[in-house]
Amino acid sequence: MDEDLKKANTHNGSVSGAVEAKKHDQPKAAVLQKNVGLVSGICLIVGTMIGSGIFISPKVVLEGTGAVGPCLCVWAACGVLATLGTLCYAELGTMIMKSGGEYPYLMEGFGPVLAYLYSWSTIIMLKPSSFAIIALSCAEYASTSFYPECTPPQVVTKCLAAACILIITVVNCLSVKLAYRVQNFFTAAKLLIIVIIVVSGIVLLAQGNTQNLRDPFAGATTSFGAIGLAFYNGQWAYDGWNQLNFITEELKNPYRNLPLAIIIGIPLVTVCYIFVNIAYLSVLTPIELLQSPAVAVTFGDRVLYPLSWIVPLFVVFSTFGAANGSCFTAGRLTYVAGREGHMVPIVIPVLVVIVSCYLVLAPIIDKPEWEYLYCTVFIVGGLLLYVPFIYYKFNCI
Known part of the structure; x- marks a missing residue:
């Protein structure tokens, strides 16, 4: 009896050992590592949101409102809306602890069909086209420095945009740490140029250049459609407020860092946008602002000469950082959709x-x-x- 029991135990141990060995031999599924801290999370939000919009679109918002006062109110209201939206996403992100932005929320709330349609349209069309647009904006500002007296040839701009896309793709393929360190660097660079613009504006206002801000609501447009269009264009500059939810699984302590990064990041961007617009108006009249093809460059030519070249340079940094952030988060959506079997059909x-x-x-x-x-x-x-x-x-x- 004892011998039979020993044999049975030995057999069971052998089977158990074989099962354990088989488990160890099986390839492990790739998982997302928690490498992104609070600072990197804030940099992802700020770096993705601040692209080329604040350097170009202020004139579009002003055109829709017709006056300085309503224009600044629209910028502030857009920031409030973006903050409210991200707080909703923070709630979702702490309830459904999965990367991929809207994808897992649609999967949990409405099932796989809507989630698949979202991932299909986003991965195949929206993210690549957005990535290309940002890369082209970066290339346009970069090529302008080499053609100061004429429009850069399209082939040069497109080659620079392709190089931008290639570099960002390689960086994100090589290392997650390298990708978010690049993001942190370019976020710091774009905040630096914003500080330069804001401080220059404060100095000019202190010197008495307040004529464009004295009657801010004169000539305001009250059309419901015009205000809506201005609001829409302002929201373009805030695009990217939901990017942190694409990397929820990579956040360290997401219950704390996800809402905290949002609470810090979005108001920071809002304050930057409002003060940058005030700085522009300390130099440019509303008519001049509307006529400028690139408001930040015009501001730099008038205020920072002979160092005005730093404005297009830092705009290149800003758009490059936004493109890197977009690529960084898009890869997580592709990963999560593939993990669910939605983007890897054998056909x-x-x-x-x-x-x-x-x-x-x-x-x-x-x-x-x-x-x-x-x-x-x-x-x-x-x-x-x-x-x-x-x-x-x-x-x-």
């Missing part, structure tokens, strides 16, 4: 393999050349080294 790789085989074989069959044979022999010739030295691990020493 796509099968189709790619078939097309690739056609592209390789079609020119060889249509017009055979000796070069194709040479390339094949060279590639296959690598087996002469692989078989003895790598597969059989033959070592002469």
Whole structure:
């Protein structure tokens, strides 16, 4: 009886050990590491929101309101709305602790169909197009420095935009830590240029340049549609307030850091936007602001000369940082959608393999050349080294 019991225990131990060994042998699923702290979370919000909008769109908001006072009110109201929206997202983020922004919330609340449609439209169209637009804005400001007296050629702008996209993609592929360190650096850079603009405006106002702010509501537009359009354009500059929810799983202590980063980040952006607009109006009249193609550059030419070149340079930094933040969060949506099986249908790789085989074989069959044979022999010739030295691990020493 004792021997039978020992045999049974031995057998059970062997089975248990085999099961444990099998578990260890199985590949582990990729997981998101909690590497993003409070400062990096704030930098992601601020860095993604402050792109090119505040340096270009103030004139659009002013055009919709017709006066300085309503324009500043719209900027403040947009900040309040963005803050309220992010607080709702903070509640969702602490209840549903998954990355991917709206995707997991739609999945939990409405099921996989709406979640899939959201991920499909966002990954395939919205995120890439937004990424491209920001990269083009960055390239336009970068190329302007090389063509001060004329419009840069489109081929130069597009090549710079492609280089921007390539660099950001490589950075985000190499390392998460490198990606958010890049984000932190460029966020600091864009805050620096905003501080320079705001301080310059304060100095000018202290010197008595307040004529554009004395009667701020004169000539205000009361049209319901015009105010709505101005509000919409102001919201464009606040776009990105929901980006932190795309990386919830990577936040350290998300119950604390998610709402805290939002509470700090959004009001900080709002204050920056209001004071930057006031700084612009300390130099430019409303008409001049409306006529300027790039308000920040015009401001720099009048106030910071001969150092006015730093404005387009820092706008490049700002747009580059916004593009990096957009890429950083978009990758998490793709990961989460793929984890649910929504973005990795087998038909796509099968189709790619078939097309690739056609592209390789079609020119060889249509017009055979000796070069194709040479390339094949060279590639296959690598087996002469692989078989003895790598597969059989033959070592002469």
